[in-house]
Amino acid sequence: MSDVKGKVTSFFENGYRKLDAFSGDSVSSMTKQMNRLRDERFCLGITGLSQSGKSTFITSLINQLLHYEKSALPGFSPVLNGRLLGVKIHPLEEKGLAEFPYDKAYKGLTDAQPSWPASTSDLSGCLLELRLAKAASKLNPFSREQYSLYLEIRDYPGEWLLDLPMRDMGFSRWCAQCSAMYTQSPRMGLLGATLSKLQKIDPLAECDEEELKAINQEFVDFLRSCKESGLSLIQPGRFLIPGTTVDTDALKFIPLLKCGGYSEGQLDAASDNSYFKVCQQRYERYKKELVDPFYASFFGGIERQLVLVDVVSALNSGAEYVDDMRQALSNISDSFSYGKQNRLRQLFNPKIDKVVFAATKIDQVLSEDHEAVRQLLGTVVKQAYQNAQHEGVRPVCEATAAVRSSQEIEHEEGKGIVGVDCSGKSVGYVHPTITARIPEGEEWKLFYDWKIPELGPPKGLSYQNGDPVPHIRMDTIINALIGDKCE
DSSP, X not given: OHHHHHHHHHHHHHHHHHHTTSOHHHHHHHHHHHHHHTTOEEEEEEEEOTTSOHHHHHHHHHHHHHTTTTSOOTTSHHHHTTOEEEEEEEOOOOTTOXXXXXXXXXXXXXXXXXXXXXXXXXXXXEEEEXXXXXXXXXXXXXXXXXXXXEEEEEEOOHHHHTTGGGGGOOHHHHHHHHHHHXXXXXXXXXHTHHHHHHHHOOTTSBOOHHHHHHHHHHHHHHHHHHHHHTOOOOSSGGGTOOOSSOOGGGGOOOOOTTGGGSOHHHHHTSOTTBHHHHHHHHHHHHIIIIIHHHHHHHTTTOOEEEEEEOHHHHHHHOHHHHHHHHHHHHHHHTTSOBOOOOHHHHHHSOOBOEEEEEEOOGGGSOGGGHHHHHHHXXXXXXXXXXXXXXXXOOOEEEEOBSSOOEEEEEETTEEEEEEXXXXXXXXXXXXXXXXXXXXXXXXXXXXXXXXXXXBOOOSOOOTTTTOOOOOBSHHHHHHHHHGGGGO
């Protein structure tokens, strides 16, 4: 196999030299492919449902690596053994892809009145270059040859993630799914009077564009309420965050809840100006123009995947929200291509060969409960875990706080959490013991009265001095994702 790999590498290197006289774009593309073949460039997909803290995590990930000499990264082997020599951040330089606003986010965390990184509203990315020393040769233990490992990081709105299952779902099936979800708590209550309006629309009736526009706006308001309440399974995601290159006509459809009363033949025979055909045409356009290109450009080349899950907030919200999160994670995991491959196959048809599930924001609970949160995460992501495992990929479950924003204190009732809210006011609370399993029945009563205050970032970090962001177990996450690539 080594002979084959050597011949293929030689082939690409000869091609690279021939292309050197041509355009810079061609050379850049060839360089990327060469680095991938040598296992020196790969793409990390950081996936998270809305409000899972994805932008904050990416900011912290970049910060820990850029400031590795001062960061607390004992669990990241290249730092521990002294082989990490330097880290630089570069733009990805892809058409239509903005640079991830790391510097702005880091400055916000280090302001006199610190603020969290802004939620992602469009596509962005960056390229991290890790300069590493190769392990000493047995023949020459003093030899310390250096090389660069390139890590692509891409960011996108978490709302778009939940659109991926729609790729394999026809309009009438999507309507049936919505009908089942909207007649159950908590969505039924959030919909209010809009539910009856959706239930009254006859799919075969002539479409009234003004009525469709009005109900579409009410539907968007309902989706926004779902997000604000903490629900995870929100579709279509671009109704909330459309991005900057969207033709808004593709967003003007609604779920027709009475589709279940008609056969597929009747729906197919509907007139072109019926509610069904108008909404179906826009639904298919939405998938073709927005969902499919997003999947192809952002998920087609991912080789390592991190899935961020805000388990603590879901637990704080109640049983329906935990079930909703479980279903959302299971749905999106079906959209990813998992599997182990050799480097040549990975170059042309990349698959995700390592998955890490991470419970986020664990600084919201006591350290003695961190292990319980990690085990609870394992239960929540069980189906998604099995989807990856079925393809020969062994996932990892971890728990982390990308930015530690709280401290633990002792008081007369035991231990508690203290921090500052986003206005800078000191807040403190105690919480029930976190269970390592999903509560059932009466067990939920312990969590009904526990409301987590929204904590702000810690104060006192210096941008000028390059202070690393305090964290919990980011080194373990980084090592799980890329540690083997640095060997």
